[in-house]
């Protein structure tokens with residue numbers, strides 16, 4: 284079985300970007316991208332609800348190495364998918380794709396210094412097993428469960444006789460013409476769906492327990508046209524990227540530093556966009572500070588435009604119950620919302636690592652129980668990157684910081700002649716949430732996410748500029764134990780040299796046998812036949828030895844397995860510090876800690 288340098292899991296934005304970065308850093312690197320679905324794009328090919336689009340600007344959401352080239356600042360899913368297809372083809376990343384490969388488990392062997400990845404290959408129920416070995420693994424599997432949505436907790440939802448749709452599993456053939464639709468939720472998904480179904484539906488009502496901040500962002504930016512007209516395209520796209528990186532950075536910090544002032548500005552903006560029938564309070568005045576939860580953007584203010592039409596409405600309050608065709612709001616007898624369809628835009632179920640199980644030397648653990656080193660490497664986990672982007676800026680920026688950290692770690696190990704790097708938590712580091720936003724689904728999913736720490740380099744990521752600087756120039760050895768388990772290498776080398784020695788001896792032997800046989804044949808013509816028979820045992824020995832060599836080549840060197848008397852911890856120590864290797868005098872395993 285050939286061994287990969289890097290196995291990338293997931294062909295979404297994070298997977299594609301990582302593939303580009305590893306190939307850029309080391310053009311001859313041996314990597315594959317394993318994707319469970321039959322297509323690339325992740326989120327952007329998976330979700331099918333009407334109007335799916337980015338709410339980040341595409342100049343910072345696009346890849347640095349293939350800048351977003353279209354004129355629109357905000358793009359819909361088909362345009363993003365077209366861009367992703369072009370991007371992956373631009374560096375032949377598509378030649379490294381393994382579609383319909385669902386990662387099931389990951390096992391690190393300290394003895395081999397390798398990951399063993401197990402996949403189900405195929406469609407749904409029908410699959411075959413496949414095993415792959417890799418030096419590094421990158422989990423670009425996104426942050427939510429593709430199979431299961433967050434369970435809906437709406438009182439009386441089971442009474443409803445109409446159609447219930449979760450945006451994650453939007454039925455593409457559903458026709459909402461003339462239907463009364465209620466959307467339960469207040470996040471980006473609800474804000475996107477409402478204006479996009481308002482035209483067809485008879486009525487659309489957004490039912491929210493608590494409001495969000497909703498800003499309007501122009502789809503087109505006049506400076507795009509201007510810059511493209513006067514500057515070479517590559518300069519124009521670079522300048523636009525810098526402009527939008529700075530804008531989103533300044534906007535976030537302005538909101539966090541001056542929460543009252545920014546709140547006032549945002550609410551007055553909302554007031555201007557709303558029809559007189561819909562007051563800002565309670566519908567657009569959240570209890571939290573701007574950017575404590577993800578800020579919702581609507582292109583050209585399409586959400587407000589829908590509210591100004593007579594088709595869309597908004598209701599803020601707790602759902603008391605749902606009858607077979609009506610949503611009843613607590614303490615608001617006037618707010619009874621009749622509906623044929625309910626859309627439950629209540630959030631995603633957080634999942635890190637795509638649901639694959641993780642083991643280190645036979646001991647299972649969960650990514651959620653670990654801290655993240657520099658926002659991307661799991662504590663106590665050698666050679667593994669978990670890609671989690673930003674929630675307060677474009678996701679891609681965080682994914683790129685992770686990819687750059689990976690390429691630095693790979694070259695650091697290469698330079699130092701090491702085979703693995705393991706983030707190891709020093710005493711006294713306190714855990715804190717990695718995603719610091721207070722959105723309900725993130726709060727509910729905190730138990731499923733690795734945490735950050737309260738000290739460098741365990742701090743959660745918050746700011747692209749400083750994180751990028753750190754990924755490029757920061758200390759990549761702090762709290763890292765790098766190992767070179769030469770036991771395996773030397774044992775292998777010993778076997779190889781043994782094979783070589785035995786092989787060449789046997790070669791000589793067989794040559795001499797052949798010569799002898801020839802001599803004896805000649806001899807038999809002269810003095811007799813006894814000599815030929817004497818050579819048979821040597822030839823048999825030759826065949827036997829060849830057979831042994833062949834078998835050892837197939838089996839390889841077995842890893843020590845845990846005995847029933849050993850505790851998991853003892854076993855781990857044994858594997859981390861294996862017994863002396865076959866080459867006399869050399870330490871079997873060298874780690875930074877055991878060398879010092």
Ligand SMILES: Cc1cc2nc3c(=O)[nH]c(=O)nc-3n(C[C@H](O)[C@H](O)[C@H](O)COP(=O)(O)OP(=O)(O)OC[C@H]3O[C@@H](n4cnc5c(N)ncnc54)[C@H](O)[C@@H]3O)c2cc1C
Nearest residue numbers: 293295296297319325326337338339386424425637677678
């Ligand atoms: C509706 C929606 C809108 C969003 N809008 C924005 C936005 O405007 N701006 C922004 O910055 N972010 C946004 N996000 C966040 C978004 O998830 C990221 O922008 C980005 O697309 C994530 O890319 P990714 O590659 O990390 O993950 P994903 O896009 O989730 O891709 C992960 C890939 O991994 C695969 N995978 C998962 N598990 C396995 C497994 N076990 N084996 C093999 N393959 C596996 C999946 O099939 C998928 O293809 C949005 C998210 C959602 C859900």
